[in-house]
Amino acid sequence: MDNQNKNLILATVLSFVVILVWYTVFAPPQPTVDPNAPAVATAPAEGGTPPAVPADAPAVADAATSPAAVEVAAAPRIAIDTPRLTGSLSLAGGRIDDLSLKDYKETLDPASGLVRLLTPVGEAALGAPQPYYAVYGWAPAGGLPAEAVPDARTVWTQESGTTLAPGQPVTLAWDNGAGLIFRRTISVDEDYLFTIGQTVENTTGAAVRLAPYGIIARHGEPQTQGIWVLHEGVVRMADGALQEIDYDDMPELEQSAREGGAVEVTDVAENGWIGFTDKYWMTALAPKPGESFTAVVKHVPNSAVYQTETRMPVVEVAPGATAGVETMLFAGAKEWEAIRHYQNDVGIDRFVDSIDWGWFFFLTKPIFILLHWLHGVIGNMGWAIIALTLIIKAIVFPLARKSYISMAKMKELQPEMEKLKEKTGDDRAKFQQEMMALYKREKVNPASGCLPVLLQIPIFFSLYKVIFVTLELRHAPWFGWIRDLSAPDPSSILNLFGLLPYATPEPGSLFFIFSLGILPICLGVSMWFQQKLNPAPADPAQQMIFAWMPWIFMFMLGGFASGLVLYWIANNTITFIQQYLIMTMHGHRPDLFGNIRAGFKRKKAEPAAPAKK
Incomplete structure (x- = not known):
């Protein structure tokens, strides 16, 4: 009997210990990347990677008062209105930076506000969360000057569309005045997927080389649950390999003077995506399936900015020609049906794995389904x-x-066990021997x-x-x-x-x-x-x-x-x-209830204490 209960306790305790040790000690290490690997596999020797950080990324402390933040905050906006989302995008950089989820409130209080996913630069001083936004652009290559391409503060012109809604895309345009005309067409579906089409028209007399990119930037480390059972931070899929990096691990990445901070670069051959995941919400950059790109994780210490990037290969645009690229942005709730649709029907590889199923995924997934x-x-x-x-x-x-x-x-x-206990007395070895013999005889x-x-x-x-x-x-x-x-x-x-x-x-x-x-x-x-x-x-x-x-x-x-x-x-x-x-x-x-009744019977059977004189 003793052995049975000892085994039961030990099995339970050891099982929990194995789980805890596995998760805390033996979790697979973060992937290492050669720091000398090129940021864009097809970039020319003289450069061609996107800027290390958006040009307007100020320190968190003065995000609302810096000239760059004031300039961005004052830029015109285009409303976003879908069945699931509400917000706006800024013509400053054409950034998607104001997004709330219509179906989710912060608390159960009927007066509670909607969950706000993205926040523009300049609102932190007003009580809003730290800036969190997605911005797209082109990086110059082949000797093209930086001023020839739009950056994160460039004010675009609204060329078509009024409100961004399903079936109602908007198109932004910017002419650099030197023969290059950039356009960006943004569309959104009924749920949480944006499609961003970027084109450049070359009206000059010479070919130009440049590379499109997308960036998701978070200013300041966000508040997290801080529990080991949940991952919050960077989530990345690269050719079938899921990788996760916590926010507090990002400053420990390989430092790069060229990139301006700690950075990890991963070349993706065919399918992948990268972004930030919270417990229930996520943003993710996803190039079209089958397209190669470079996924970048970056932390810029001076401005306390956390970034994920997708850098597309350099393209060459001949005189009189137009070139472009189309990518996707997920910004919303991690609803299983929605992200499964994007995985199965849109082709975003293993997108369901953005949900943190854990190492027991072989049980967690079927249980959830x-x-x-x-x-x-x-x-x-x-x-x-x-x-x-x-x-x-x-x-x-x-x-x-x-x-x-x-x-x-x-x-x-x-009852037999009690008899054995009385028979063997304090001889525990004898008791164990008799007990095991009893189990064997009774086939227990x-x-x-x-x-x-x-x-x-x-x-x-x-x-x-x-x-x-x-x-x-x-x-x-x-x-x-x-x-x-x-x-x-x-x-x-x-x-x-x-x-x-x-x-x-x-x-x-x-x-x-x-x-x-x-x-x-x-x-x-x-x-x-x-x-x-x-x-x-x-x-x-x-x-x-x-x-x-x-x-x-x-x-x-x-x-x-x-x-x-x-x-x-x-x-x-x-x-x-x-x-x-x-x-x-x-x-x-x-x-x-036998033990309880027996206790009451013993109480009644006990003789009453003699009264004190």
């Missing part, structure tokens, strides 16, 4: 989680059944109870990952007071679950662990009931540990997402029903 399908059928994410639990329990039931049968037999053997495998636990750990972790990182759980209600399954249970024992007019501690505060909601309490009770079906440890110390375990877990998981706690309650309840029925079928009807 099944949960997503159940949600579509049922229409409520909370009931979908319960239905998912039923399906998972049905899949692992054949293995769990053997464990439940073994536990039933071990329950039946408990005490280690079989570990298997369901070992199976449950990766499933639990994968579901935790799904609930934590996928957008579909954000602000998803169940019923009653559970209005957001991605957040902890908002009810609290400290205010009698809302009966008293007192606010509860905020998540992360010292006293939040004592602010138990209804779901965590139900979790502790469900674990207690399930535990009563298992054989009690022979060792008193182990008995005490197991007795406290449900209530410790109740406090530990009290601050977890409600959806995860709901899954755990459903799992415990289904496990209890399965195990109870199987044990009953094998002749053992568990007495769940």
Whole structure:
């Protein structure tokens, strides 16, 4: 009996340790790149790479007051209005820098503002987030002077279109006055994908060489969740290889004087994309499928700017000819159906992997797909989680059944175990020997109870990952007071679950662990009931540990997402029903409250203390 419980505890602890060590110590290192590799594979020897940083990137502290920022802020704008997006683009650089998501609010408060994804330069002093925008342009090559091409501050002319909307593109134009006419046509679909077509018309008498590029720039390090289970920062797909770089790792990249900061350069032969990912939102530059380009990750320390870039090969435009390139920009929510559409129908390679599925992706992906399908059928994410639990329990039931049968037999053997304990006394070696002989004689495998636990750990972790990182759980209600399954249970024992007019501690505060909601309490009770079906440890110390375990877990998981706690309650309840029925079928009807009744009987049987005179 001792060995069985020791093995169970060790298996559980070691499994969690393996997961933590794997994620924190053995995660694959960031890819290294030869710092001497050319920024653009086809660039000529005399240059031809885009500027190291947009010309207007000021220090974060004076972003709202620098001359460049004031110039950009004063430029005319074109409205963006789609079923999913609202905002505007600036004629200064033709940048897409003002974007909010119509379907998502910051909080559950009806008066809450929309989630704002992109922010122009110059608004930080007004309380807006730090500047975050996408800008496109051309880099001079072959001796072409820098002033001959538009930069990030060039004010374009609105040539056609009024409001950028699906089916209503806008075209910007800029004439450099020296025979080159640049045009940029921007279109947007019903969801989150922009298409940017750039052309240059050469009316000079000589060929010119230049290279198109796209940049996503973030001024200042954004606030992140700061949890190891989630990646926030650069995400890049390069010819089928997914690469991730955290914001705090970007300053540690190879320093390049030519680039003006820390930089990592990756040549992409055929398919790829690069951008910034947050927990639920993302921006990504995506050249057309099959086109080669250079993906660049950069941190500029002096201006505290984080950048991702796509640099296209140098093109040569003959006299009287026009050349161009078309690329895409994703800016929006990481909705699985939307990004899967862009992957399967538009051809953005492995775009679904922009969602952080983690190293257990082989479990996380199918769990999410099944949960997503159940949600579509049922229409409520909370009931979908319960239905998912039923399906998972049905899949692992054949293995769990053997464990439940073994536990039933071990329950039946408990009187024999007590006799052995009395017979052997303090001789623990003799007790272990007799106990193993009893197991062998009765054909009981005490280690079989570990298997369901070992199976449950990766499933639990994968579901935790799904609930934590996928957008579909954000602000998803169940019923009653559970209005957001991605957040902890908002009810609290400290205010009698809302009966008293007192606010509860905020998540992360010292006293939040004592602010138990209804779901965590139900979790502790469900674990207690399930535990009563298992054989009690022979060792008193182990008995005490197991007795406290449900209530410790109740406090530990009290601050977890409600959806995860709901899954755990459903799992415990289904496990209890399965195990109870199987044990009953094998002749053992568990007495769940026997220990409690026995305690009361002992109390009654004790003689009353004599009254003091």
